Amino acid sequence: MLSRILGLVRDVVLLSVFGAGGLMDAFLVAFKIPNFLRRLFAEGAFSQAFVPVLSEYKEKYTLQEVQILISRTSGALLLILSMLTVVVILIAPWVVTLFAPGFADQPDKFEITAELLRLTFPYLLFISMTAFASGILQSYGRFAAPAFAPVLMNLCMIGAALIFAPMFDTPIMSLGYAVALSGLLQLLLQLPQMWQQKLLVAPKIDFKHEGVKRILKLMLPAIFGVSVTQINLLLNTVFASLMIGGSVSWLYAAERMSELPLGLIGVAIGTVILPSLSASEAKQDDVTFKKTIDWAARLIVLVGMPAAAALFILSDTLMQALFLRGEFTLRDADMSALALQSMAGGILGFMLIKIFAPAFFARQDTRTPVKIGIISVFANMIFSVLFIGIFYILDKPLHGGLALATTGASFVNAGLLYYFLHQRGIFRFGSHWKKLFTQFVVSTLAMVGALYVAIPYFPTHASQWERVGALILLCVLGAVVYGGVLLASGFRPRQLKHG
Structure with a gap:
């Protein structure tokens, strides 16, 4: 509830400071792309594929085997997301053309949207790892930290609009930095509870692990589901x-x-x-x-x-x-x-x-x-x-x-x-x-x-x-x-x- 109320306050502030249309349209497109992928991969397909497998391991196997599953899954997820982030940052103008073709006839708006996308896209990496940590905590009955995390994003964006925007030559750019920072803060918020549950383990890459293969197999069709x-x-x-x-x-x-x-x-x-x-x-x-x-x-x-x-x-x-x-x-x-x-x-x-x-x-x-x-x-x-x-x-x-x-x-x-x-x-x-x-x-x-x-x-x-x-x-x-x-x-x- 706190997250939703602050989200409403955030939207009131953003639309009041930047209005509708123009640069606000540019930011919303740049933010929607990583946010869309977050809901598609992290909170959507990945969570729905990962949590059932994790629940099964929790019921049938030892804590050590659960830790291995978490380690191998986080390694695979981190590698895939890092590669995707680098690629999108390099080809940002093409991505904007794909998702907002109408901006192509407005060069200034198009260029700012591409720059904002480069700033906001690392948010996908941070927030996907946050969703991974949240899925683990929720499987163990810990819902507070995952539920509170979006509050940090709202606070970052409100602060950027009211305090830091006037410091930029293009004020809307402050929101790009705020989005990326909020993703990192949300991830850091999950780590103490994972440590308490003895589930904070180092990522390792092993696509041959049985659990990882099952998660990836379930995840691909779940992207649409x-x-x-x-x-x-x-x-x-x-x-x-x-x-x-x-x-x-x-x-x-x-x-x-x-x-x-x-x-x-x-x-x-x-x-x-x-x-x-x-x-x-x-x-x-x-x-x-x-x-x-x-x-x-x-x-x-x-x-x-x-x-x-x-x-x-x-x-x-x-x-x-x-x-x-x-x-x-x-x-x-x-x-x-x-x-x-x-x-x-x-x-x-x-x-x-x-x-x-x-x-x-x-x-x-x-x-x-x-x-x-x-x-x-x-x-x-x-x-x-x-x-x-x-x-x-x-x-x-x-x-x-x-x-x-x-x-x-x-x-x-x-x-x-x-x-x-x-x-x-x-x-x-x-x-x-x-x-x-x-x-x-x-x-x-x-x-x-x-x-x-x-x-x-x-x-x-x-x-x-x-x-x-x-x-x-x-x-x-x-x-x-x-x-x-x-x-x-x-x-x-x-x-x-x-x-």
């Missing part, structure tokens, strides 16, 4: 770079708001259940395996459904209250709100992916998610062309069509994951979900009605602090109405207990 959302969002950046200036920043602001409930609940639950599911699979305990997914799904729908509805109806209010200041104009707020409206519906889909995909990876099945992932990527492309065309015909800003395509692709992905879980008898929504779903829908509709009545009283032309205060009151009102109707419908907190 768990990180399809990131691929789709990156495709949006490619398309947005071809649109009017500011489109990248508007989509970024909307993504950050949609990631608030996703990161706070979806990612957190997905992180917690993977070691548990992996341990259940290693013990062949199917009952606990199914109960864990059902428990996670109850929490996801409990939060995801009202969060999606609230972000949709409060989109304009949110953007004006949080970002309307400094270089971020009313037009920027309106354009970001449009993107958020289009993206809000997909929040529940995004969150369900975070709990359905680990169910396959815990069983060391990476083929099914990768097939679904490929289908989802193609669905996103088709939706992008379709919705951009519809928005063009309706004379609406085209970036809204991109956001809507991401929403559609998220439900394709989540729906297919559940279909195969159900078909194979791994997990299915039981009869108790009929009543639960009805309770969640009725409570969400009541919340939407209350917010709809209250929004006209929002002080649009007041100071930012007054707008933020009014926004907090709206959130409290929505939460109270949602919770009250949910309790009145017969739902009880004990229903959220595992099993």
